[in-house]
Amino acid sequence: MVRILRGLAHKYFSDEEAVILFLLLVTGTVFIIWFGAMLAPAIASLIVAFILQGLVSKLNRMGVPELIAVIGVFVVFLGVLVGFIFGLLPLIWTQLSTLAGEAPRIIRELQSYLEVLPQQYPHLVSAESVNTMYQQISAEVGHLTQWLVSFSLSSIPDLVALLIYMVLVPILVFFFLKDRRVLVNSFARLLPPQRPMMVRIWHEVNLQCANYVRGKAVEILIVGGVTYVAFKFLGMPYAALLSLLVGLSVVIPYIGAAVVTIPVAVIGLFAFGWGSHFIWVMVIYGIIQALDGNVLVPILFSEVNNLHPVAIIVAVLFFGGIWGLWGVFFAIPLATMLKAVFAAWPVKESPPPPAIAE
Template sequence: MVRILRGLVHKYFSDDEAVILFLLLLGGVLAIIFFGAMLAPVIASVIIAFILQGLVARLTLLGVPELVSIIGVFVVFLGSLAGFLFGLLPLIWTQLASLATEAPRIFREMRTYLEVLPEQYPNMISMEAINAFYGQVTVEAGHLTQWLVSFSLSSIPDLLALLIYLVLVPILVFFFLKDRRLLLGSLSRMLPRQREMMNRIWLEVNQQCANYVRGKAVEILIVGGVSYVSFKLLGVPYAALLGLVVGLSVVIPYIGAAVVTVPVAMIALFAFGWGSHFIWVMVVYGIIQALDGNVLVPVLFSEVNNLHPVVIIVAVVFFGGIWGLWGVFFAIPLATIVKAVFSAWPVRSAHNPEQAHQAGH
């Protein structure tokens, strides 16, 4: 056992840089696990600044002074944040509260649709299964309604924390953009001078994650916006809420689109019933998903090394299990980081090269 462990250490940790990188990664993971809630505004600010830095770089390449580019991009960010907080968020909240109010009627209509299934498919679906499913859905809907009613009273501390974040995050984003080189230089001085592997990992992660995160932000805006306009024109209720859900679903490939199809189909069914209008809604929704997967994704992510679907699903399940919803959102960038680390990690042969050369003679 000792010989095996010694061989593994010799193979994977014989390089001093590999040991330092391992300790840094371990320290970063532990810091997120134990201090993630405390550092949430800082982490969010780093991610937002990482996304906005792409716009700053492009404006700089066009000849705009860097400080002017930073201020301009930051003003656009503040305007977008204000538009979301005072325009889109109240509309979504109103539609969510309205949906919770309409939930009893929707579930009664759903029961009428479900009760027909055992008559049409007696060998596949039983009335007991329908009753169990309906009871479970009703309980979950009751929990949602109760949460909405008690939200204003029980979440006052969360609202105060949110107000603090709304002040801290923009300030941190501005300084991360303005003093990016200074901050990165300070961090680099804490690392060893000979860090070829770290530089290789940083370049790959920076390129891959930058392209992915910025492309995914654009994809969310386009898919969510097109879905909202389409649902609004078709007269689908809760168009803003559905548009937001459809937009966010693109963060989770394969799984997100399949899960979001259920609420879209349910709301369209209860609003229009079985008929041509329902079919048109689902056809338009299918076209949006098809254009997203076959046109928008290849254009936005042409420079990103795609991960295998199995790796993506495993990353979503694993990181979602560790960090919940945030882990699901950042599963692919985290998987990209893991891939870059494994690709660049120095691996030394378990055998001594001189001994192998002498054995050959």
């Protein structure tokens, strides 16, 4: 066992930089696990600034001065944030509350659909399984309705915290953009002066994660916007709420699309019934998903090393188990970062075994 551990240490940790980088990764992970909730505004601001830095760099390459580019990008970010808070968010909340109010009617209609299944498919569906499914759906809808009803004066502390975050996040984003070089240089002073391996890993991680995170932000806007226009044209109820879910579903490949298809199909079914209108809704939705996976994703992520579907599912389960919903959203960027780190990690090959004298 000792010989095996020595071999692994010689292969992966023979470089001093590798040891320092390993300690930094472990320390950073433990720090985020323990203090992630407390530093949520700072972490969110850092991610937003990381996304916006791509626009600042493009403006710099076009000849725009650094400060002018930062101010311009920050103003655009503020405009999008204000539009979301005062435009889209109230609409989504209204539609969510309306959907919760119509939940009893949807449950009754769902019961009528489910009760027919044992008669039509007696060998596949039993009455007991239908009753169990109906009770589970009713319980989940009841929990959602109760949560919406209880959202009142008791939530004022959470609203105050949310308002504080809404003020802190834009301020932090501005300073992360404006003083990016100063902050990076301050952190770099803590590292060894000669760090070629760390610089190589940083460039690889920056390339992969920057392309992925910024590409996902653009993909969310395009998929969500196109879905909203299509659903409004088709007269789909709760178009803003469903388009938001469809847009966010691209964050989790494979799993997100499969999960979001269920509410789209259920609401479309109860809005239009079994008919041509419902079929058109699902066809258009399927076309959007197909164009996203076969056209938009290859264009946006041409420079990103794609992860295997098994790696994506494992990352979602692992990081979701550690950080909950935030871990699910950032599972793919974190997995991409780890892949980039492993790809650039220095590996020292073991010397060949000595030849046996004949």
